[in-house]
Amino acid sequence: MKAEIITIGDELLIGQVIDTNSAWMAQQLNLLGIDVKQITSISDDRSHILNTLVDASSRADLIIITGGLGPTNDDITKKTLCEYFNTNLVFNELMYLNIQSLFKSLGLQVTEINKAQAEIPENCEPILNSCGTAPGMWFEQNGKVYVSMPGVPFEMKQMMENSILPKLKIKYHLEFVCHKTILTQGIGESFLSEIIAGWEKELPTFIKLAYLPSPGIVRLRLTAKGIDEMKIKNEIKRQTEVLKLLIPDYIYGYDHDKLEAIIGNLLKNNKQTLATAESCTGGYIAHLITGIPGSSSYYKGSLVCYANEIKSKLLHIDEERIIRNGAVSEEVVQQMALNIKNLFNVDYAIATSGIAGPDGGTEVKPVGTTWIAIADKSGVFAKKFTFGDNRERNIQKASITALNLLRKRIID
Amino acid sequence: MKAEIITIGDELLIGQVIDTNSAWMAQQLNLLGIDVKQITSISDDRSHILNTLVDASSRADLIIITGGLGPTNDDITKKTLCEYFNTNLVFNELMYLNIQSLFKSLGLQVTEINKAQAEIPENCEPILNSCGTAPGMWFEQNGKVYVSMPGVPFEMKQMMENSILPKLKIKYHLEFVCHKTILTQGIGESFLSEIIAGWEKELPTFIKLAYLPSPGIVRLRLTAKGIDEMKIKNEIKRQTEVLKLLIPDYIYGYDHDKLEAIIGNLLKNNKQTLATAESCTGGYIAHLITGIPGSSSYYKGSLVCYANEIKSKLLHIDEERIIRNGAVSEEVVQQMALNIKNLFNVDYAIATSGIAGPDGGTEVKPVGTTWIAIADKSGVFAKKFTFGDNRERNIQKASITALNLLRKRIID
Structure with a gap:
């Protein structure tokens, strides 16, 4: 069972967008035991699309196509698929209902060019797009399967997970x-x-x-x-x-466990609450936690105290302590955790203080130096970490590490 | 002038590695006026590599190949290129000197398999790899140029910048x-x-x-x-x-402008400061702003007041106002913006309050309903938005929209 992936879009060929879809799809297909033989990125060009479809179907049993399904004129995948399969576009009432309900939920009227997105090739089976206007399409011809999906990653992913992968499982006898x-x-x-x-x-x-x-x-x-x-x-x-x-x-x-969801479940089950005081992580821990639906039942919020003035004024950290130890220190981060716990009246508190970079590092405290503290009813503890020199990765690493320290504390 | 990119490596086809090289190379070639017609990812498979080279050279004048040049047996690009060009590997003294000096700088002796990396096809012009052991190769045949480089991004990039792009500029008269x-x-x-x-x-x-x-x-x-x-x-x-x-x-x-960086520059130039009070965006605005190096000079922080209790206790929103209008209302979000402005003593404040979903929606306030307020010295204003039903996207849209409202306010 061999597959090929074709991604269509000028933005890929001029390098404006990195093709992350292909790697994700290849992973998913691999998990089903389907080998991906080739990934081909081409532009929104009629004859090139047609030739690529011919080539791919000479090598593979399954051809997955993404991109070029937008409502505007530069998107030509649907028309070109009609030509490839020698068929015509027909208006699909069900797909139109989906577009209508999507616009309605946004409080908008369907425009003419979006209405045209409900037109699909006559020989395909439409695949519902639960978070966008472009339907997916499933074709079968000469024993080969062709799937066309939008290039917008989250639209493609929900279509793969909800429709395409289950259909492939049923259709083929896979190991x-x-x-x-x-x-x-x-x-x-x-x-x-x-x-x-x-x-x-x-x-x-x-x-x-x-x-x-x-x-x-x-x-x-x-x-x-x-x-x-x-x-x-x-x-x-x-x-x-x-x-x-x-x-x-x-x-x-x-598998798909997320630290922030694991913590959420622990807190919910224990009927306990959490707050955070973030300096170097700048709200990223709050963002991770509040990404989980229902997090409002255990997470009260965060004080992102980026300025030292906010640390002392609102979080009541002694100014003298900051001057003596620096904001990136065991003393300050411990007090941050204890004070946010009291201020927000919660069972658990996380505090972070570090040097995310690229500036602000010293000989003694190089960029990447990060203190993380956890406070609960039995007290507070803090740990020092030395991450790398990349700002974005330091913020991510500090946040993930803080969440795991909290998880360990809760289950202990 | 048309080019094709071929990336070789099993890791690309199983989705373990996202092909970021192609987008970068495509950008560089585009800047020179070279169109990339196709990007093809294939595995370390002899006959597939040969067929892909034949196909690519039937469409393009320049074929750029990365990957498969490592010292181990699974890397077969060099052998396969010899087959394609009907030539043999010959030992290149200069490339060997480069490998030796690289090993010497690491305090190591050159191993036999690394010595073999100095062997290159007889018909190619070697390209020096200043940060790795695998030489690059430049071939010309029947008026076409073929370039083979390692897949390690930083090795490929230095080779492109120092050798390949300058050579292409000289060789071709480019649009x-x-x-x-x-x-x-x-x-x-x-x-x-x-x-x-x-x-x-x-x-x-x-x-x-x-x-x-x-x-x-x-x-x-x-x-x-x-x-x-x-x-x-x-x-x-x-x-x-x-x-x-x-x-x-x-x-x-x-071009590559980011809203949070644009705002940062405006605030820095005006010597003004910013704070945020986030409910539905849950710290994501703070995360975006603090992703910019140097943001601590204008951003004092955020109060992520996820629980209504925090809104009233720490942000001093009248409880009665929350009960009367709901937390997702013009009245509450305006007061949030005004109060965070005073509390943090800043020039500008953003406040958000909305229903990110999937739960919490009502007939009157469906999921996606979001109020955003901006406060400054001249007062406060709030706007209502209705986004979609996807939690993650609602958080992103609300944050981006809030940043743009602030930008407009600053420049007005």
Whole structure:
């Protein structure tokens, strides 16, 4: 079972947009046991699209196409697919209802060019776009499947997850594939690989291990493939248990778990509340926590005290303490956590203070130096970290690390 | 002058690595006036590489290849290029000296497999790799140029900048290309296209327009190409001025401008300060602002008052007002902006209050309903928006919209 991905859009060819869709789709297809043979990015050009479709279908059984479905004139994928399949556009009432309800929810009238988005090639099966106006399309011809989706990442992703991947599972007899992703925090990729090297070497040949690092987090993905579903599932489960014994302090969750959601569930179950006092993380911890629906039931808010004046005036940190130790210090971050806990009247509090960079570093406190404190009813503790020299990554790492410190404190 | 990019590596096809090289190379080639017709990602597979080279050279004059030049057995690009050009590997003394000096600087001896990296196809011109062991290669055959480089981004980039791009400039007489991206906020793609339809139709044929939407923002990209550099630059400038007159209220910047950086510069130049009071945006505005290096000189911080109790206790919003109007109301958001301005003692304040979803909506205030207020020395104003039903996008749209309201207020 071979697939090819075709991404269409001038913005890809002039390098204005990095094609992140292809990697995501390739991952998803791989998880189903479908090999991606080629990823091709081309411009919104009729004859080039037609030639690429011919080439791809000579090599692959499944052709996934994204992009070029917008309402404006520069988007020509739909017209070109009609030409490829020798068919015409027909108005689809159901797709139009979807466009109407989308506009209605925005308090707007459907414009003519958006109405035209309800027109789809006669030979395709429409795929509902639950968060946009361009329908997806599923074609079958000469034993090959063609799928066309919008290039907007979140529209494409919901379409893949809700429609395309389930349809592919049903249509093809694919080898059984089982994945388990073990999420770790607080240890780098190379140190992790040293600890688990012996275990990795002893893995059965039908299980593969991949390291997937991102700022502050290393995900370990186990992939097993084969015919015997039970055997595969049991072995993945067994290996995950072994790994858990090897690195218990670093595992915080599995698969799609998010630290902020794990913490949310812990707090909700315990009927406890949380607040944050953020200096170097500048509101990013609050943003992560409030990204979770329903977070208002346990999260009261944050004081982003970027200026020292705000730390002393609103968070009541002694000015003298800031002058004596610097804002990036154990003393200040501990007081920040204790004071925000009292001020917001919550069970748990997180505080951060660090030098995100690129400026502000010194010999003693280089860029990346970060103090994180956690306060609860039994008191407060703080830990110092030295991250890197990249501002964006320092903010991410500090936030993820702070959330994991809180998680450990709650479950202790 | 047409180019194609071929990126080689299994990691791209399983989606483990996002191909960021292609976008960067495409940008660089575009700036030289070289059109990239296709970007193709394939695995480390001999026959697939050979076929892709044949196909690419049937369409393009320049073929840029990255990846597959590592010292291990899975990297087969060099061998396969020998096959394609019907030539052999020969040992290159100069490339070996480079490898030796690299190992010496690391205090290491050159290993046998690294020594083999000094072998290059007999028909190529070697390109020095100043930060790695794999040489680049420049081939010419039947009037086409082929360039092979390592896939490691920083090795590829230095090779492009120091060798490949200068060589291309000398070798070809290239057409001049000019891009201008106009950044708009506060209007959807389809409404925008209706306003500028007449202008778009009258654009000279050598200028192309593309719509690039993202949450809360639509970017309009003008691309002009031709021989007369002055004429093209002037026409792009003129068309940008015309567009500015058509949609003055929606344009906030150009090219790589960020709203939070634009605001930062305005505040810095005016020696003014800013604070935010965020409910529905949950710290995302603070996160955007503090993502800009040096933002501590004008941004004092944020009160993320997620719980109503925090709004009344710390931001001193009358409880009765919240009960009477609801937290998502003009009255409350205005008072939030005024009070945070006074509390933080700043020149400007932003306040947000809305229903991000998925829960919490009512008939009168559906999910997506958002009030945004801006306060300054002359008072306060608030505007109501109805975004969509996606929590993540609502947070993004509300934050971007709030930043743009502030920008307009500052420049007024």
